[in-house]
Amino acid sequence: MQINKQANGLLSIYFTAGYPSLDSTLDIAEALEKAGADFLEIGFPYSDPVADGPTIQHSSEEALKNGMTLNILFEQLKDLRIRVSIPVYLMGYVNPVIQYGVENFCNKCKEVGVNGTIIPDLPMYEYEELYQDVFKENGISNIFLVTPQTSEARIRKIDDLSTSFIYLLSSNATTGKQLAIQEQSEAYFKRIKDMDLKNPVVIGFGIHDRDTFRKATSYVNGAIVGTAFVKLLAADSYLDKISDFIQGIK
Amino acid sequence: MSKYQVNQKGYYGPFGGAYIPEMLYPNVEELQQQYLSIIEDPSFKEEFEQLLRDYVGRPSPLYPAKRLSEKYGTNIFLKREDLNHTGAHKINNTIGQILLAEKLGKKRIIAETGAGQHGVATATVCALKGLECVVYMGEIDIQRQAPNVARMKMMGATVIAATSGSKTLKDATNEALRDWINNPVDTHYIIGSVVGPHPYPDMVARFQSIISEETRKQLLEKTGKATPDIVMACVGGGSNAAGMFYHFLDDEDVQIIAVEAAGHGVDSGESAATTQLGQEGVLHGSRSILMQTEDGQVIEPYSISAGLDYPGIGPQHAWLFKSGRGTYVSATDEEAMNAGLLLTKLEGIIPAIESSHALAHLEKMTFKGDETVVICLSGRGDKDLDNYMKYFGF
Ligand SMILES: Cc1ncc(COP(=O)(O)O)c(C=O)c1O
Numbered sequence: 001m002q003i004n005k006q007a008n009g010l011l012s013i014y015f016t017a018g019y020p021s022l023d024s025t026l027d028i029a030e031a032l033e034k035a036g037a038d039f040l041e042i043g044f045p046y047s048d049p050v051a052d053g054p055t056i057q058h059s060s061e062e063a064l065k066n067g068m069t070l071n072i073l074f075e076q077l078k079d080l081r082i083r084v085s086i087p088v089y090l091m092g093y094v095n096p097v098i099q100y101g102v103e104n105f106c107n108k109c110k111e112v113g114v115n116g117t118i119i120p121d122l123p124m125y126e127y128e129e130l131y132q133d134v135f136k137e138n139g140i141s142n143i144f145l146v147t148p149q150t151s152e153a154r155i156r157k158i159d160d161l162s163t164s165f166i167y168l169l170s171s172n173a174t175t176g177k178q179l180a181i182q183e184q185s186e187a188y189f190k191r192i193k194d195m196d197l198k199n200p201v202v203i204g205f206g207i208h209d210r211d212t213f214r215k216a217t218s219y220v221n222g223a224i225v226g227t228a229f230v231k232l233l234a235a236d237s238y239l240d241k242i243s244d245f246i247q248g249i250k
Numbered sequence: 251m252s253k254y255q256v257n258q259k260g261y262y263g264p265f266g267g268a269y270i271p272e273m274l275y276p277n278v279e280e281l282q283q284q285y286l287s288i289i290e291d292p293s294f295k296e297e298f299e300q301l302l303r304d305y306v307g308r309p310s311p312l313y314p315a316k317r318l319s320e321k322y323g324t325n326i327f328l329k330r331e332d333l334n335h336t337g338a339h340k341i342n343n344t345i346g347q348i349l350l351a352e353k354l355g356k357k358r359i360i361a362e363t364g365a366g367q368h369g370v371a372t373a374t375v376c377a378l379k380g381l382e383c384v385v386y387m388g389e390i391d392i393q394r395q396a397p398n399v400a401r402m403k404m405m406g407a408t409v410i411a412a413t414s415g416s417k418t419l420k421d422a423t424n425e426a427l428r429d430w431i432n433n434p435v436d437t438h439y440i441i442g443s444v445v446g447p448h449p450y451p452d453m454v455a456r457f458q459s460i461i462s463e464e465t466r467k468q469l470l471e472k473t474g475k476a477t478p479d480i481v482m483a484c485v486g487g488g489s490n491a492a493g494m495f496y497h498f499l500d501d502e503d504v505q506i507i508a509v510e511a512a513g514h515g516v517d518s519g520e521s522a523a524t525t526q527l528g529q530e531g532v533l534h535g536s537r538s539i540l541m542q543t544e545d546g547q548v549i550e551p552y553s554i555s556a557g558l559d560y561p562g563i564g565p566q567h568a569w570l571f572k573s574g575r576g577t578y579v580s581a582t583d584e585e586a587m588n589a590g591l592l593l594t595k596l597e598g599i600i601p602a603i604e605s606s607h608a609l610a611h612l613e614k615m616t617f618k619g620d621e622t623v624v625i626c627l628s629g630r631g632d633k634d635l636d637n638y639m640k641y642f643g644f
Contacts, residue, residue: 047415047547048533050427051271057414069545094269095531099546120271121532125259145272149434154275172273172434 010222016043016059018068035246044092051120053176055227077112091118106138116141165200176227179206189219254499260448265565268447269532273431312468317596324617328627338629339490340371346457348375351438358382358437362426364419365556366398368442373407383407386425388418416550443487444564447535458493482507483626484607488564490628509607511553512580522551523580538568554583555603581610602629
């Protein structure tokens with residue numbers, strides 16, 4: 001399945017690499033594809049995740065305790081394209097990427113078959129000035145966020161810079177705030193839909209059940225579930241529960 | 251424009267910028283676009299100066315420390331930020347930012363605090379202006395700093411425990427940023443040092459620059475000299491140092507010395523000596539130097555002084571360090587505590603343990619005898635009595 005302007009009802013799942021255990025990353029990814037997820041965001045953990053609420057903070061902390069690093073993650077992802085065929089994006093904060101070396105990071109992403117990155121604290125200006133060339137050389141798409149407060153001019157600029165999809169935040173919030181879809185968020189989704197952007201649009205933050213998923217995907221191409229899925233991973237034999245989870249939403 | 255000051259894009263050399271998630275972009279952009287026109291407006295300046303004078307008690311004295319000078323064989327002046335209302339330089343910044351928040355029409359103020367000094371300075375100006383105040387403080391620091399928690403509460407602030415991560419200053423800052431993400435419209439975040447996304451480092455440095463502005467005038471009056479030979483300050487995030495250095499940066503013959511906290515020793519694994527131990531990276535919205543693992547995870551620092559216990563430094567300091575304009579050194583817990591006791595015995599001034607780090611470096615310097623040295627005495631030691639008592643067994 002491709003993420004394109006014609007696609008609809010796409011479901012993407014976020015989870016943190018190295019949580020609940022160090023080597024759970026690819027097992028979870030594989031199970032998600034089997035269960036019907038359309039693409040994936042694999043989080044690489046950071047000690048200071050300012051855009052995240054308590055659930056994803058906790059998963060990051062545990063992943064770090066389990067010993068997860070970017071080195072280990074790329075080691076694990078060597079088998080990514082043997083086991084998983086849907087698009088995969090890496091999501092995390094900019095400091096581990098800088099420390100790893102932006103060029104190294106992009107090379108590795110390309111090598112293991114990662115499609116793109118979502119780095120919330122890497123803003124557009126810094127990306128354009130410092131990093132864009134390296135990303136492009138490696139064919140790695142960087143995904144930008146849009147919030148209800150983002151101006152139309154800025155959204156147009158993001159649309160120009162984007163090469164995969166645009167990540168629309170359901171509200172101005174950290175991750176894990178459950179979305180109650182209200183008139184104002186529907187008006188915002190509609191405003192974005194009416195802008196008729198070049199790139200596909202996917203809504204994230206607060207999508208946690210069938211109802212919020214349906215509402216969100218009635219306006220845009222897809223939606224991302226993060227916190228609600230990460231919560232599931234705390235359960236025993238979580239791999240067996242993934243199929244029901246996806247069916248419960250999609 | 252000075253090559254040591256921020257450029258139009260918010261950078262000091264390779265450092266600075268605004269590495270913030272899109273959710274904070276409107277808030278930060280609003281500040282970027284408005285801070286200069288607001289703080290340079292005559293009505294703003296007038297109220298800022300009036301409050302610094304009548305409320306904070308400025309100008310703070312430039313005190314010729316005679317007995318300390320005799321001891322080290324040179325001419326030492328102390329810039330007495332310890333005499334400010336609330337006991338430290340922190341109030342210079344919070345006065346400036348509360349006036350700015352008013353001009354921006356914000357109704358709610360948030361802040362982070364470590365030892366509680368910046369939290370108290372923020373709660374103070376919120377009481378002064380009748381604005382709602384929420385202070386994030388690490389759960390562990392709340393236990394360690396009970397009197398400052400009580401002060402904030404007396405002034406009507408809500409103190410919220412940061413329970414994530416290491417439960418100290420770095421995590422309190424994360425929580426404040428998360429609060430700001432979730433309250434994007436009516437809230438202003440008063441950051442406590444020259445850290446954070448552009449324009450905070452520059453804005454806070456401007457508010458603190460009153461320290462060197464006064465020093466220049468006072469020194470001329472007292473000695474006839476336009477500039478000192480050496481200016482010194484301690485560095486946590488770096489706001490008192492930024493204020494102390496500000497008006498001397500372009501006088502290249504003025505030596506600039508910044509003292510970081512070495513904790514139990516730079517190589518002990520328990521230290522906060524950022525320039526010695528850190529690498530370039532991004533923390534709390536700016537590119538600077540920070541203490542981190544090979545994998546880019548932030549390391550929890552250690553210092554006996556809660557105000558210096560921060561894993562980063564402001565981007566301007568990273569630039570002063572990297573460009574060689576500033577000399578960055580460190581002092582251990584032990585060196586600082588002894589220097590604090592020495593000042594108390596020689597001059598009858600009990601310094602904050604943070605400020606004692608700057609004093610401690612005197613021991614490692616050699617003097618010809620005719621230098622003029624200005625040290626920023628960033629705060630008073632009342633808040634640290636417990637620590638001094640435990641350390642020396644008084
Ligand atoms: C008295 C005093 N000095 C120095 C500092 C360190 O902060 P900065 O480096 O921003 O001046 C603090 C911080 O709490 C402080 O209370």
